Amino acid sequence: MNVNEQLNEYAQMTEEALGKYIPSADCPQKSVIEAARYSLNAGGKRLRPALVMEFCRICGGKPETALPVACAIEMMHTFSLIHDDLPCMDDDDLRRGKPSCHKAFGEATALLAGDALAIMPFEIIAKAGAEKIIEPVYALKIIQLLAQLAGFVGMIGGQTLDLEYENKQPSVSEILEMYRMKTGALLEFCCKAGCIAANWGVQEKLIPAGNFGQRLGLAFQITDDILDITADEKTLGKPIGSDKENGKYTYVSAVGIDKAREYVKQLTAEAKEFLTEFSDTEFLNELADILAERSN
Amino acid sequence: MNVNEQLNEYAQMTEEALGKYIPSADCPQKSVIEAARYSLNAGGKRLRPALVMEFCRICGGKPETALPVACAIEMMHTFSLIHDDLPCMDDDDLRRGKPSCHKAFGEATALLAGDALAIMPFEIIAKAGAEKIIEPVYALKIIQLLAQLAGFVGMIGGQTLDLEYENKQPSVSEILEMYRMKTGALLEFCCKAGCIAANWGVQEKLIPAGNFGQRLGLAFQITDDILDITADEKTLGKPIGSDKENGKYTYVSAVGIDKAREYVKQLTAEAKEFLTEFSDTEFLNELADILAERSN
Numbered sequence: 335m336n337v338n339e340q341l342n343e344y345a346q347m348t349e350e351a352l353g354k355y356i357p358s359a360d361c362p363q364k365s366v367i368e369a370a371r372y373s374l375n376a377g378g379k380r381l382r383p384a385l386v387m388e389f390c391r392i393c394g395g396k397p398e399t400a401l402p403v404a405c406a407i408e409m410m411h412t413f414s415l416i417h418d419d420l421p422c423m424d425d426d427d428l429r430r431g432k433p434s435c436h437k438a439f440g441e442a443t444a445l446l447a448g449d450a451l452a453i454m455p456f457e458i459i460a461k462a463g464a465e466k467i468i469e470p471v472y473a474l475k476i477i478q479l480l481a482q483l484a485g486f487v488g489m490i491g492g493q494t495l496d497l498e499y500e501n502k503q504p505s506v507s508e509i510l511e512m513y514r515m516k517t518g519a520l521l522e523f524c525c526k527a528g529c530i531a532a533n534w535g536v537q538e539k540l541i542p543a544g545n546f547g548q549r550l551g552l553a554f555q556i557t558d559d560i561l562d563i564t565a566d567e568k569t570l571g572k573p574i575g576s577d578k579e580n581g582k583y584t585y586v587s588a589v590g591i592d593k594a595r596e597y598v599k600q601l602t603a604e605a606k607e608f609l610t611e612f613s614d615t616e617f618l619n620e621l622a623d624i625l626a627e628r629s630n
Numbered sequence: 631m632n633v634n635e636q637l638n639e640y641a642q643m644t645e646e647a648l649g650k651y652i653p654s655a656d657c658p659q660k661s662v663i664e665a666a667r668y669s670l671n672a673g674g675k676r677l678r679p680a681l682v683m684e685f686c687r688i689c690g691g692k693p694e695t696a697l698p699v700a701c702a703i704e705m706m707h708t709f710s711l712i713h714d715d716l717p718c719m720d721d722d723d724l725r726r727g728k729p730s731c732h733k734a735f736g737e738a739t740a741l742l743a744g745d746a747l748a749i750m751p752f753e754i755i756a757k758a759g760a761e762k763i764i765e766p767v768y769a770l771k772i773i774q775l776l777a778q779l780a781g782f783v784g785m786i787g788g789q790t791l792d793l794e795y796e797n798k799q800p801s802v803s804e805i806l807e808m809y810r811m812k813t814g815a816l817l818e819f820c821c822k823a824g825c826i827a828a829n830w831g832v833q834e835k836l837i838p839a840g841n842f843g844q845r846l847g848l849a850f851q852i853t854d855d856i857l858d859i860t861a862d863e864k865t866l867g868k869p870i871g872s873d874k875e876n877g878k879y880t881y882v883s884a885v886g887i888d889k890a891r892e893y894v895k896q897l898t899a900e901a902k903e904f905l906t907e908f909s910d911t912e913f914l915n916e917l918a919d920i921l922a923e924r925s926n
Contacts, residue, residue: 357782363790422737441718450786456752457777460770470766474756481753490746494659
């Protein structure tokens, strides 16, 4: 099975399971449920679920064991996209070629749909722990890790810096720290949580897994910056040039496209180096390459 | 010790612990941390933490055991207030006599501070479970319960209904169902979670605890509606008449103030009836009376 086929299989597993977790919209508060479902179903690469399940697999677990965590992280990611697109944040009308959540459902409903998608991940992981699909103490560890890496010192901290730096010229190291939190933290979570779900929560293995995720995340974010300048709108599914329009000074603005491309290559090589601590890593190695060369 | 002294003691325990959970603002993303701290410190009765710790106590546990859960629910409640006040929601400039979070820190920072306060509760409860302050399987049960009662079918579902019903005339049963979700759900959580933290998670005790919380929540919300009409702005700490101005049709609008006052009395009596399943309930009985007679 090649990397794209495997990625598709993980995506299908995730989408099927996500559909079951979201409650039926057959209730008076259906608008918020439909808004959440709309954004969850808006496509995307399902990269995060694939990382969770693949790390579980290479640590000797079944991918299915980590499926609740995979769904949880996809919800958390979707929550961040919905809130990021809101008028008081990036004010984006399009996401993956479709109207963003608040354009389709209104601002208040989008706010609440995001809120609910930030909360439900913990219900899903706790349920998997309570039902012993994941060992209870490991489920607690995964919940702690998710909340840390999504919260004040993780993703939300990074989004705060993103705001702070608007219409400013942060230094290269400030930009990279912001990316580490904003994008790297959740990818670090995926890789570590996959290991923990396989009951492989030993510190010495979590460190290379987390480092792989962090490098992949940085490369991913810088590639996003590059595509914001070089892609065409149709392939990208959202307007290009939005960083500049939003007063965002990116890594690419700081060092130029050529150096940024070089750094993506370097980060990808570093990421792959951390995989040598594991075996059976063909999928992850190829995935890192594909992400560095993507056009949307 | 009378009920107000005990309430103050629980509040002090909560405020001291809350201060330790929020990370230091000595970091580049300090704005979001300061915004969260501002709203957490804005006072309030700390009713929810008191319910959690007192139910833990009457179930034979130490109040301290439930302190992490008490802090978690206060954060979740504060998150809901911050987002509720945002311009796309109720657009309130004042909260407890001070500028609301987005008035003090800007809309984007308030949004993110709310997001972080919706996530951190799970970190705190998971940590208490991992450190065996609360039994791991019970910590997972509390996390599941919090996520359910805060999410699509709980508080956020109720806030969605609140929006849906704006400028409409919902029926009395629709209003009460909205209150049950919007306000009752988190109070139900507090009472049940206190029992569970004391390792008293047996279903037959959770039901009266949850019912007490639900009745108290309904009485609390209807009292809020009454105060929105009858209180003076200084005592209430926010503008009066805001429900009408926001196009909100409340229980009081539907049945009138006299019948609403009568119903608060009935709900309070019903709540107290559920306490007969427990012993040593003097504090809870008095608390229910105080809440029904409050002026802010």
